[in-house]
Amino acid sequence: MSKPKFIFSLFLLALLSSCVSREEMVYFHNLEQFEGMENVSNFDNLEIKPNDQLIITVSAKEAEAAVPFNLPFVGRSLGSQNGLQVGGTPSFQNYLVNAEGEIQFPVLGTIRVAGMNRKELSQHFENLISDYVKDPIVNVKISNFQVTVLGEVRQPGTFPIQDEYLSLPKALGLAGDLTVYGKRKNILIVRETENGEKRHAYLDLTDANIVNSPFYYLQQNDIVYVEPNGPQIQSSSYNRNASVYISIASVLVSVAILLTR
Structure with missing residues (x-):
């Protein structure tokens, strides 16, 4: 085999070996299999x-x-003008759930809230307050809802999440999506339970069945970690100055060739 054909064959082999299948990169590639099926996940839970x-x-x-039964509004001062305080927009006060899973509620006193979802807690308070108020309506919101996304994502x-509705x-998307070096079939979700235990799951973004996982809709303080793929792990072991050394070596080789002609 001639040298040009040999080089071309090596190039073609390298090109074919670097190809990635559609199933490895495309999200929800088998979505048509789940059309008409009911999603069993419940983000409101x-x-x-x-x-x-x-x-x-x-x-x-x-x-x-x-x-x-309501805490008073609190105002935030925006500073002073001509010796007078300039007030800001009033805001709701928060109830902090203590280590025992309880809050101090006006009139009712100590109430255990941990372990219930928002709908259950609203109903619980409505039952308690109905002894004092006719047909009360109670709304509950988690004001410090946030998730952390780490690993092979762009950002x-x-x-922080305002509406408490957050899918994986x-x-x-908030983190700028995965980089090309992220494993799409092995997304780790770490979740802390009400009693402090850690639970986790690995989800496959390329499988449409992911929507039926209890980890598909995230909860407050969940951690999402995108693992780097094999080539990215291998590249991290290389010397960061390798490209500089190669450039210097190329220059030296070129100089040596010129001097020996």
């Missing part, structure tokens, strides 16, 4: 945990009757 911060508001047809970090793809 967020369990309240110690250190969560809650905003709980109580309303009723008789507005004055609900006042004792890793911790992201949406979290990865």
Whole structure:
């Protein structure tokens, strides 16, 4: 075999070996298999945990009757002007869930809230407050909902979430999506339970069945980690100055060839 054909064969072999299948890169590639199937995941099933911060508001047809069950608004000063304080927009106060999973609630006193989701807690408070107020309506919101995305994404970090509705793809979108070096079939989710235990799961972004995982919809303080693929791990072991050394060697070889002609 001539030298040009040999070099071309090596190039063609390297090109073919570097090809990546569609199934390895495309998200939800088998989505048509799950059309018409019901999604069993429930993003509203967020369990309240110690250190969560809650905003709980109580309303009723008789507005004055609900006042004792609401914390007063707090205002934030925007500074002073001509010797007068300039006030900001009033905001709700938070209830901090202590290590025992409890909060101190007006009139009712100590209430255990950990382990319940928002819907269950709202119903629990409505039952308790109904002894004092007719037909109360209680809204519960987790105000410090956030997740952390690490690894092979374009913008890793911790992201606060306003609406408490966060799927894994949406979290990865906030982080700028995976880089080409991220493993799409092995996304790690780490979750802390109400009693402090750690749970985890590995999800495959290329499989549409991911939507049925209880980890597909993220909960507060979840950690998402995208593992680097094999080539990226191998490249991290190389000397960072290797490219500089190669450039210097190339120059020296070129000089040597010129001098020996």
